[in-house]
Amino acid sequence: MNANDLRVVKTKQSLHNALLTLLSKKPLENITIAEICRMAKVNRGTFYLHYEQKEGLFEEYFQEIMEDLNNSYEEPYRAVTTLNKNQIDPNTIRIFHHIERFKMFYRIVFSKNVPLTYYYMLFDGIFVLLKRDITIHNEIQDDISIEYYSAYQANAIIGLIIQWYRQDFVDSVSTLNKQLAAILRIGEKY
Amino acid sequence: MNANDLRVVKTKQSLHNALLTLLSKKPLENITIAEICRMAKVNRGTFYLHYEQKEGLFEEYFQEIMEDLNNSYEEPYRAVTTLNKNQIDPNTIRIFHHIERFKMFYRIVFSKNVPLTYYYMLFDGIFVLLKRDITIHNEIQDDISIEYYSAYQANAIIGLIIQWYRQDFVDSVSTLNKQLAAILRIGEKY
DNA sequence: TTAGATATTGAACATGTGTTCATTAAAATA
DNA sequence: TATTTTAATGAACACATGTTCAATATCTAA
Known part of the structure; x- marks a missing residue:
């Protein structure tokens, strides 16, 4: 073939x-x-x-979309730009732009009767970006596994996206960026 | 009927x-x-x-499992015991015990060809627990939406579970508890 | 216990699934 | 261009899906 x-x-x-x-x-x-x-x-x-399955056909499309996600970060190495520093600039967060751009597809990805495959493709995509980011800025203690930490952060972001999706993406990208930035800043107040 | x-x-x-x-x-x-x-x-x-669908049949089971998750927290109001305070006691985190207990089912829930439905049932379960917890301890600024924040935290925890699942749950419950506790403590170091 | 209500059954039908196999058509290559 | 290679086709098969409907069995309520 x-x-x-x-x-x-x-x-x-x-x-x-x-x-x-x-x-x-x-x-x-x-x-x-x-x-x-x-x-x-x-x-x-x-x-x-x-x-x-017919799902395999859709998967081929989604593969290309995942490449777009990666390309978004190919310039500087910025996934969410160093998760724990307070110099976070919401504009450097590219993930929500990407989702917005392909929301037609993400409506399918997040619909409840579709297999988890696509979810995992998105998860893995963000996971890799974050892991790279976290490793580079090594903002982590030695009692934390990078794998677990990356999985935690990656899926947390998808959590925001799920919430966003459930209101059919009515909020703006910048709202999402600000929410994420604010959440990430929480820890640093203590 | x-x-x-x-x-x-x-x-x-x-x-x-x-x-x-x-x-x-x-x-x-x-x-x-x-x-x-x-x-x-x-x-x-x-x-x-x-x-x-056959999935509806499985859903009925999973419904009961979700009730177990809720019952785990019916005593005091402790989901993950106030997410941002450093008096977190890993032993009060019940979620991973619950997953471990029903891992037979969660292997199905997280398998890639299964519809997202079950994922959302788990997500919603944790979401509700966390939202209650967050609201009670109101550890949140007014620029953060409780909905987004809860979705973020709930899915972050599921992120750990995904990572755990992908290694077929070889790590111990206490490892997971410690990882979560350590991650939650990160912010407070700054 | 009986009468009425209704859940279950079995049969049938059109369509979809997943697979096979010989045949045909369209590419690659020499 | 001619030859070889191989992808696409059509037909057929056993089985699954989703639905309908009259007949039957089983439960509830009086």
Whole structure:
């Protein structure tokens, strides 16, 4: 199954387009593989040559979105810009911009009948960014595992995003940035 | 559909037992509704009279587990015992005990092909506990939304649990408690 | 205990799933 | 361009899904 073979490229493209079209009409859970294939004019057997579930198709998209998340931080090494210092500038927090930009997709990612896969892809994405950030600024005691600490911080941010999502992203990106900045500053008051 | 009708009770019980038996042999994703019904000796149509998906059946179980989580904190009002004070006693943190106790179920809840529903049930459970805790000890500035703050803290804890789960819960409950306590203490050093 | 209410059943139907296999069509390469 | 390689197709299969409906069994309430 050579991914560069034009036939493969064409097939996948058709399937991608079909899924996108269908997603604009109904939620992922109500879309069937047979339906996608009919619309893409691709044999159903061919679908199974490339994917196991319709979720795999969406996963390919989401992969690209995760790359955008990474690229957002490729410039300086700033995930959330050093979590515990009080020189946090809310504008350097890029995560919420990213979510806002792709909110169409994140509405799917966070919907309750979708498998956890995408959640984990997002989690891992943020986890890696934070771990890098935390390691560089090594703002950590030796009794804390970097893994646990990164998982804690990464998922905490996703917690904000969940809350945001549940109000259908009505708050502004800057509200989210400010909330995170304020929360991170809490500890330092004591 | 009277839930007290003996026929209903009997049917649900059979389905529950069948699901549990099957779950000991294979993951939820590989279990079919038809299979559950065959084993429970319940007509497939009857299944659809009570549930929409097999996931709904599991959800009923998980509901009970969530009640256990709540009961764990029914005594004094201590979720994680006031998140930001340094008099945190790791032993008063009950969440990880709870997870450990039901780890069989949480292995399902956190598996990647399962819908987000259960994740949200856990999230909401912890969220409510923390929100109560935070409100009582009102350890919060007025520029922070209690909702966002609770979501942040609740999901942060689940972040630790995810990390724990991914190593198949090899670490001890007390390790987790200590990690959380240490992380919560970080802010106060500055 | 009986009459009425209703949950369960079995059968059937259209559609989806996941897989196989020989055939065909479209690429790569030489 | 001709040859080889291999992806895509169509047909078929057993099984699952989700729904309907009349017939039956079982429960509740009088």
